[in-house]
Amino acid sequence: MNHFDLREGALACESVSLAAIARAVGTPVYVYSSATLERHYQVFRDALTAHPALGSPAIAYAVKANSNLSVLATLARLGAGADTVSQGEIRRALAAGIPPERIVFSGVGKTSEELAFALKAGVAQINVESEPELKRLTGVARAVGVRPAVVIRVNPDVGAGGHAKISTGGHESKFGVSLAEAERLYRLAETDDALNAVGLACHIGSQITDLAPLEAAFGVMRDLVLRLRAQGWTVERLDLGGGLGVSYFNNPEPPSPRAFAAMAASVVGGLDVELAFEPGRVIAANAGVLVARVIHVHERPDGRRFAVLDAAMNDLIRPAMYEAYHDIRPVAPRPGAAVSYDVVGPVCETGDTFTRDRLLAPLEGDDLVAFMSAGAYGAVMSSEYNTRPLIPEVLVRGDAFAVVRARPSYEEMLSRETRAPWL
Numbered sequence: 329m330n331h332f333d334l335r336e337g338a339l340a341c342e343s344v345s346l347a348a349i350a351r352a353v354g355t356p357v358y359v360y361s362s363a364t365l366e367r368h369y370q371v372f373r374d375a376l377t378a379h380p381a382l383g384s385p386a387i388a389y390a391v392k393a394n395s396n397l398s399v400l401a402t403l404a405r406l407g408a409g410a411d412t413v414s415q416g417e418i419r420r421a422l423a424a425g426i427p428p429e430r431i432v433f434s435g436v437g438k439t440s441e442e443l444a445f446a447l448k449a450g451v452a453q454i455n456v457e458s459e460p461e462l463k464r465l466t467g468v469a470r471a472v473g474v475r476p477a478v479v480i481r482v483n484p485d486v487g488a489g490g491h492a493k494i495s496t497g498g499h500e501s502k503f504g505v506s507l508a509e510a511e512r513l514y515r516l517a518e519t520d521d522a523l524n525a526v527g528l529a530c531h532i533g534s535q536i537t538d539l540a541p542l543e544a545a546f547g548v549m550r551d552l553v554l555r556l557r558a559q560g561w562t563v564e565r566l567d568l569g570g571g572l573g574v575s576y577f578n579n580p581e582p583p584s585p586r587a588f589a590a591m592a593a594s595v596v597g598g599l600d601v602e603l604a605f606e607p608g609r610v611i612a613a614n615a616g617v618l619v620a621r622v623i624h625v626h627e628r629p630d631g632r633r634f635a636v637l638d639a640a641m642n643d644l645i646r647p648a649m650y651e652a653y654h655d656i657r658p659v660a661p662r663p664g665a666a667v668s669y670d671v672v673g674p675v676c677e678t679g680d681t682f683t684r685d686r687l688l689a690p691l692e693g694d695d696l697v698a699f700m701s702a703g704a705y706g707a708v709m710s711s712e713y714n715t716r717p718l719i720p721e722v723l724v725r726g727d728a729f730a731v732v733r734a735r736p737s738y739e740e741m742l743s744r745e746t747r748a749p750w751l
């Protein structure tokens with residue numbers, strides 16, 4: 329459920345009309361709903377805590393999905409932790425008020441500088457993804473004088489996800505270590521007095537719309553916990569990653585958080601570990617939209633109709649990068665039969681096509697449209713390609729809204745660059 333609905337014939341976010349935001353802030357603009365973010369977090373948390381066998385799992389929101397400070401602060405107030413993958417994300421989580429004890433640091437290529445920063449900040453856990461990283465972490469831990477809690481990220485060899493580019497659990501992917509390798513690395517970590525080996529982690533992909541691969545992966549992780557314990561090691565934590573898919577309005581209803589939690593309880597319930605989950609998309613995707621303006625509609629003699637928007641692939645890259653589908657809704661739908669459009673942006677490549685042959689209510693120049701489900705992996709993946717300024721982000725709460733990232737001026741953009749002294 330989300331809080332983007334038609335009110336008096338026009339699309340609104342909670343009690344604020346998207347047209348009013350577009351007037352005040354300009355387009356394109358990302359708009360996020362606080363009530364939806366909060367609801368998604370609470371539904372996910374309540375689904376898990378309904379199962380006593382799961383204990384009280386940590387929910388480390390995957391910051392990469394939407395890392396705006398106000399989005400993070402909204403979730404921080406509900407008790408969310410953070411799954412981070414760079415020094416920048418750790419800094420964001422801390423700045424938003426997420427305490428270091430609730431921050432997890434993952435990723436296949438953490439630099440020594442980043443690891444040192446994380447240890448000094450006192451993050452809860454480092455998810456180690458390879459043997460070279462374990463060695464690097466030992467060195468950094470000794471230098472910094474902190475004994476970090478370490479979990480080994482395992483690749484359970486169960487791939488899943490909405491697109492090949494976002495599947496991470498197959499053995500050919502760069503993420504984590506094999507099961508055999510995991511046992512060896514765990515032993516290494518357990519016997520290294522610079523480190524505190526506490527458990528295991530996995531994450532098999534994103535936009536997963538079927539519980540079966542998650543269930544298989546969780547089962548592999550459960551068996552590994554039991555095998556390590558049989559070897560005499562203590563395993564206290566199990567981080568099961570993110571990945572639960574959402575509705576993009578063209579796919580079958582994904583499994584509910586409740587069904588996900590029931591599955592988790594049946595596979596890892598009662599294992600006597602502190603569980604953690606790293607949801608990103610399921611919290612943020614349907615809590616945000618991208619609002620764009622139609623610059624003009626251009627009809628070819630062959631009948632092909634292009635709706636050319638002021639938003640482009642640099643603002644929302646998911647369609648170009650993953651052939652992703654985003655529902656597109658006119659903000660104030662005009663009456664009349666639906667018309668087929670190719671919806672495109674102004675960037676100079678054919679890849680800058682959001683969709684082809686989409687049936688939409690009739691559009692005219694200056695109309696506003698909203699790309700739905702753009703709250704996750706939207707603004708965070710944007711760029712300044714074609715020297716287009718990063719677009720603003722707006723957070724709505726009830727009948728109030730605030731610009732939570734401002735659109736930079738062209739002067740600001742250009743001032744970051746200098747002429748080399750010989751020019």
Ligand code: LLP
Pocket residue numbers: 390392393411434494496531533534535536569570571572606607608609610646650704705
């Ligand atoms: N934990 C780890 C270790 C991850 O790599 C990810 C996402 C998550 C958690 C959160 O997964 P989620 O719950 O959001 O599925 N840019 C792509 C998605 C990339 C996901 C990367 N990893 C997209 O736009 O679809």
